[in-house]
Amino acid sequence: MAGRATNLALLVLLPAAAASGAATFLVGGGTVGLVVIAHGVLGLTLLVLVPWKSIIVRRGLRRRRADQLMSVILATGVVAALATGLAHSTGLLIGAAGVSALQVHVAAALLALVPLLVHVRHRRARVRRTDLSRRNLLRMGLLLGAGSASYGALEVIAAGLSLPGARRRASGSYERSSGKPDGMPTTSWLLDEIPSIDSASWRVSVRSGGVRREWSVAEIRAVGERTSAILDCTGGWWSRQEWSGVRLSTLLPPGATGSVEVTSATGYRRRLPLTDDLLLAVDVSGTPLSPEHGAPARLVVPGRRGYHWVKWVTRVEHDHRRWWVQVPFPLQ
Ligand code: HEM
Numbered sequence: 001m002a003g004r005a006t007n008l009a010l011l012v013l014l015p016a017a018a019a020s021g022a023a024t025f026l027v028g029g030g031t032v033g034l035v036v037i038a039h040g041v042l043g044l045t046l047l048v049l050v051p052w053k054s055i056i057v058r059r060g061l062r063r064r065r066a067d068q069l070m071s072v073i074l075a076t077g078v079v080a081a082l083a084t085g086l087a088h089s090t091g092l093l094i095g096a097a098g099v100s101a102l103q104v105h106v107a108a109a110l111l112a113l114v115p116l117l118v119h120v121r122h123r124r125a126r127v128r129r130t131d132l133s134r135r136n137l138l139r140m141g142l143l144l145g146a147g148s149a150s151y152g153a154l155e156v157i158a159a160g161l162s163l164p165g166a167r168r169r170a171s172g173s174y175e176r177s178s179g180k181p182d183g184m185p186t187t188s189w190l191l192d193e194i195p196s197i198d199s200a201s202w203r204v205s206v207r208s209g210g211v212r213r214e215w216s217v218a219e220i221r222a223v224g225e226r227t228s229a230i231l232d233c234t235g236g237w238w239s240r241q242e243w244s245g246v247r248l249s250t251l252l253p254p255g256a257t258g259s260v261e262v263t264s265a266t267g268y269r270r271r272l273p274l275t276d277d278l279l280l281a282v283d284v285s286g287t288p289l290s291p292e293h294g295a296p297a298r299l300v301v302p303g304r305r306g307y308h309w310v311k312w313v314t315r316v317e318h319d320h321r322r323w324w325v326q327v328p329f330p331l332q
């Protein structure tokens with residue numbers, strides 16, 4: 001494949017890989033499996049291009065341009081993302097020293113995007129109308145075919161060798177300590193810290209229309225609604241537990257529609273649609289939540305990724321705003 005075609009393919013594939021990766025975090029429920037497969041195929045298609053790109057890199061490095069350091073940073077980020085993606089998906093190295101392969105994966109991928117802009121700008125890859133020729137589209141199809149074949153082969157090998165990767169969920173996550181909440185990892189999205197809270201005097205404020213009401217932990221526990229649900233963290237693990245407390249639909253006026261904004265004592269917040277089966281949990285597996293898992297009360301959101309499961313809930317506000325009008329990912 002010619003150098004120009006290789007670079008243009010990379011220009012399309014790298015942003016597509018990053019976008020589909022982010023999409024694996026955004027969608028929950030049944031769709032996530034398809035997005036994860038699409039992401040794997042795009043990532044492996046990038047890998048297929050390595051032999052061709054190597055020729056360009058060797059030639060380019062001989063020319064000693066001023067911004068070559070940027071190209072090297074770009075290459076390092078992409079190679080690191082490919083390596084950690086495969087380490088996680090095969091299960092050969094899910095994490096080490098308290099850092100998961102997926103955390104490094106996402107960081108490396110995001111870090112590669114800035115040098116990519118510099119790299120492309122300085123190498124003037126003006127996209128021409130003729131780049132969309134039938135021949136180039138066919139090439140892209142063949143490449144994606146090779147990427148898909150690699151993906152399939154990898155899954156077959158993982159199953160054949162009984163690699164840990166063969167046991168991951170459709171989201172790509174690995175099971176941890178289901179039914180035993182003590183062994184469940186504790187996670188914060190970015191830098192949120194466990195607040196110190198006195199459960200006895202704790203109140204959750206629930207507002208709907210103009211009406212506000214406060215609920216104590218004892219009142220919530222007395223309702224005793226329960227659900228068995230899977231917490232699936234984007235850090236690459238999942239855990240099924242029996243959660244109990246009160247459904248938000250029970251706290252709100254009968255038949256309430258629209259959305260709720262659920263806020264933590266730390267300021268961390270998420271907005272969610274009332275079509276979800278939202279539970280405000282105070283107990284897990286029949287015992288009170290521990291502080292690190294969100295005591296006195298945390299949100300349980302079956303079918304959505306872990307970062308929606310707000311811990312240390314202090315406020316629930318109901319209105320009719322569209323739930324998805326919010327920052328796609330929390331900022332703390
Ligand atoms: C430079 C951009 C990226 C590249 C080249 C890349 C590449 C890869 C590759 C090759 C895999 C292994 C696929 C498999 O064998 O199933 C993978 C897995 C994964 N990536 Fe990425 N990725 C990128 C960005 C991202 C981003 C930005 C995210 C999330 C925000 C992400 C999330 C994931 C997840 C969750 C998996 C695990 C999926 C599984 O276990 O099947 N990736 N990635």
Ligand code: HEM
Pocket residue numbers: 007008010011012014056057058059060061063065067068071072074075076078119120123125
């Ligand atoms: C996965 C993404 C990419 C990586 C890791 C990467 C890496 C590199 C490296 C290390 C070099 C050699 C050093 C240098 O010339 O600065 C290089 C050269 C080059 N890259 Fe990329 N690149 C990527 C994507 C792209 C894209 C999207 C384009 C353009 C659309 C592009 C265009 C070029 C050109 C034209 C050269 C050759 C420069 C010359 O021969 O003087 N690259 N690339």
Ligand SMILES: Nc1nc2c(c(=O)[nH]1)N[C@H]1C(S)=C(S)[C@@H](COP(=O)(O)O)O[C@H]1N2
Pocket residue numbers: 184185186187188189190191192231232233234264266268292293294305306307308309310311312332
């Ligand atoms: N207030 C607050 N709630 C939060 C987070 C956070 O950082 N702050 N992290 C979320 C993420 S990313 C996950 S995966 C789960 C982790 O819950 P656990 O620590 O009980 O396992 O909590 C979610 N709720």
Ligand SMILES: [Mo]
Pocket residue numbers: 187188189232233234235306307
């Ligand atoms: Mo998470």
